[in-house]
Amino acid sequence: MSNGINARDVAKLAGVSQSSVSRVFFGGASVSEKTRKKVLAAAEELGYVPNEFARSLITNKTRLIGLVMKGVHNPFYPQVLQEFTTHFNELGYTILFVHTNHDEIQKEDIEMLLHYHVAGVIITDATLSLKVIEEFKNNKIPVVLFNRKVEEPNFFSVGTNNLEASRQIAKFLIEKGCKDMAYISGARNTSTSIEREKGFSEMLAENKVPYKIYHSDYSYDGGFKTAKEIIQAGDIPSAFFVANDIMALGVLDALREQSIDVPAKTKVIGFDNIEMAAWPIYNLTTWEQPIAQMAKETVSYIISEIEEYTDRIGNIEINGELIERKTT
Template sequence: MTGRRPTIRPVSSVDVAKLAGVSQSAVSRTFSPDGSVSAATREKVLAAAAALGYRPNRIPAIMLSGRSHMVGVVVGGLDNPFYATVLDRFAVALREIGLQVLLVQVADSVALDDALDQLAGYRVDAAVTALAVGTQRAADALSALRIPIICFNSRLTSPWISTVQSDNRTAGRDAADLLADRGVRRPAWMAGPRANAASQERGRGFAERLAARGLPSPTLLRGDDTYQGGQDAVRRLLSTSPPPDGLFCGNDLMACGAIDALRQAGGLSIPRDVRVVGYDDIPQASWQSYDLTSFDQQVERMVAATLDLLAGALAGPPGPTGGRTVRIPVRLVPRGSTRQGG
């Protein structure tokens, strides 16, 4: 004779209420971000929930309020320490203000476009990301989700999409001034992919200030925002042209790859033969082997500005947030790769 296995019923809020000696509504209010209960009631409910292993079902609250208290954090290109740092700052800050994090990973480290399908499939109140909106088509599609989206360094905005930007063009100008002051006469610019709007702004500021200083337009090298991309771009250049004496790179990973290629393939010394400037001030920039002059995007300030925009977007009923742009100044971090005299 075979017996039927007993059905294991999940613990409900009714069970918690009975054990705690409170009403079911008190249990619901305890686990609601906007709920109001006394400290004593909260303590009894949480103790009963812990004893029973109760986990609240958030779906009814989402259906009633239209808010999930979840924010999608879209990440890509985590091989770049800059994005890993931003992810860590976002996750900690969102948890501290009582929001749950839904991690959405995309393959593209430049643009937010690849996140469309995943964001559309989840009930999140908003999305934040260090990636940019790459195309108008993607901006329109993201806006159609009707949730506030706040991203870094995006050229495109909409009533639903706001951006926090590093002051990319000013950084490019400052890089040109630094290299010109160090005696550079054959400048080069290592750009990221064409879809990278921030890289384009950095290169534009660099070329503008070089022209204003009476220097030639920079030789253009193009990489794919990675260490290998920086190496490959320099090796291609060295196979056809003399090396520059000053190089500004769109990010630090490319700059590290470029430095190694200049040394290994070109037999050149940094900074004696080539002065190199990067961008992002990742931990590797301070390593002795690179000692890389870089620009600090001030991630803490960018994240704080993002959270301010997010708080404003979530303060009222769901609706468009106005498509704001906040620009954060960068900080030049000089190191040995641009040292005077080599």
């Protein structure tokens, strides 16, 4: 494989040593303008490309970032994916993409990331056993949990301020005059859903507003089905807070199917502000997750930890904002 052109070939053609070729391509070293030109010309002629494997082998560093995703069916994640690839590419890093179907990330799902000695790992939207992350810690590979926290505080996570957001959502609905509400949760074991539920129910409790909690799964079908059950049970509240937008769209469609007028009869509010929320047919009021800024924080953490590994931990929470449309 490979075109077989290596630094030695270039060196020979340019009439210099292999070291000089290396110095030209690696940068940072001092090379005279004359030899630089000779080398670059020779490299161009032969179509030389430095072998990243040899390079990583010797520097013991890698320019790969592992990105682990689950649930690509949520339109939220393509945006995330794009943010990360673009940012990291600009910095000279390449994305190693891993998709898991398992409910909880398994060791074999991400073993390859260790094989490739990735410089950093981003785990989006996934629950995982802590043992798996420990492995990265042992190898001093920085890890960011994106949009998901774990109970143990030994990790670094980036997300949005779910607690405060859902409190404000509750407040907003109360001020709209809603007298009873429903929260439709996402996957039960996810921190995002739990936090959103917590903030919402706390605020309602503080204001003595009754509410019910229904469990669903972060999917359109889940939202649709759950809403339908609620409707058929005759339990229609004056407002739904739905744990993410894609489910909220399902809820809206279920309501529409039963000719229940939104926002007159009941109100619906989602979370994420995916593109589709703005579509005229839905016009969903929702909470915007500041994806771009979340990605930026993630990238900058990883880069700084690559430069110097400190195993810094914490939860970065970026504040989003309410996007008021026509469903409330």
